Amino acid sequence: MQQATSAAAEAHLAPGLPLRAPSYWPFVLPALVVxxxxxxxxxxxxxxxxxxxxxxxxxxxxxxxxxxxRLPSDPRFAEAVAHTVIYTALSVLLPLIFGTFAAVVFHAKFPGRGFLRGLFIMPMMATPVAIALVWTMMFHPQLGVLNYLLSLVGLPAQLWVFHPATVIPSLVLVETWQWTPLVMLIVLGGLAAIPTEPYESAQIDGAGIWQVFRYITLPLIMPFLFIAAMIRVIDAVKSFDIIFAITQGGPGSASETINLYLYSVAFIYYDLGYGSAIAVIFFILIVMLAAVLLYLRQRTAWTEIGGGA
Incomplete structure (x- = not known):
């Protein structure tokens, strides 16, 4: 029996004989349908x-x-684009700064470091609606805790999300509070991968804390910062839940981003055709932005300490 089986296998694999290609369609078809x-x-x-x-x-x-x-001549769409750009830029820059600082602090060894790390990442695990409700109460001009804290240091009360001039910075404050831990975790992974030899050499040369960070730590964690920036850009540019739950684009349209304007056109004014056009343009912008970020990431060389983009 074994000889017959081996003979059949050799005949099947013999050169010149046509091989029947396996059919993968029964396995691919369900996924394709989905x-x-x-x-x-x-x-x-x-x-x-x-x-x-x-x-x-x-x-x-x-x-x-x-x-x-119709889109270029729509002033409300142009305003939503400007709000989206400002909101995205601040929502990326601030978490990168504070997340990097927190990663450097929590990378050092001190008692209770694990517990404080777990406590620090808790905002990232909360649901957006719950976060929005809590911060809405904190932003209240009369009853909110933020104005109470300002009064303790002698600063005047603010209107926060209830004034057009401060609504976007206030929303960015919420975004920064929630997503700084994500940047911290990414940068912590980069800090853990850095070898100790450059730090030992810098210590021998008498480099200060800022010099060590500027010329050793920052260049070596730059790839991780770039990844964090990519994630934050794509997430912030299409942010909806936090803004909608806190301000619904108000006051007026002062915090209306492209996502919220799309929602208003399609599901409040019931103009599905125009709303679909906004959705298509918005999707193309996100894809182009992601492609540019990926291109820059692949074109950037991270080879030497102190090497730049």
Whole structure:
């Protein structure tokens, strides 16, 4: 029996004999159906809607690119783009700064370091709606704890999210509080991977704390900071839940980002065609932004201590 089996195997693998390709379709087909149903079809349908004038309760009318041509002349859309840029820039820069500082502090060995690390990452594990409700109470001009803390140091009370000039910085404060721990965890991984030899050499040369950080630590953790920045940029540019739960884009439209304007157009004014056009443009912007960040990440050389981009 074994000889017959081996002979059959040799005959099957003999050169010149055609090999029958295995069929993978029974295994691939379910996943393909799921991808088509969940991802591809909704986007194709969104593109189809963006080419039509479609308001709830009215018949659809094909308008071509009219919805897209309407965007540059829409002042509210331009305002939402500006709010998105400002909110994203601050929501990326501040967590990077504070997260790097926290990572350097928690990388040092001191009693209770593990417990404090766990306590520090708790904001990242909370749900956005719960965070929004807590911070809404803290932002209250009369009853909020933030104005009470300002009064203790002699500073005047602020309107926080209830004034157009301070609403975006206040929302960035919430974003920074929630996502600084994520940057800290990423940078901690980079600090753990740094060899000890450069620090020993710097100690022998008499380098100070700032010099060690500037010329050794910062260049070596730069790849990890870049990854953290990529994650924060993509997450902040499409932020919705925190802003909607706290301000709903207000006061007026002072904190209305592209995501919130899209929601208002599609689900408050029921202009599904124009809302779909905004969704398509917003998706293209996110994809382009992610592609640029990935390109920069691949083009950046991290080879030497003190090496830059």
């Amino acid at each position: 991808v088509l149903a969940i991802i591809i079809f909704p986007w194709l349908f969104t593109i189809w809607m963006s080419l039509h004038e479609w308001k709830v309760g009215s018949p659809t009318t094909f308008v071509g690119l009219a919805n897209y041509l």
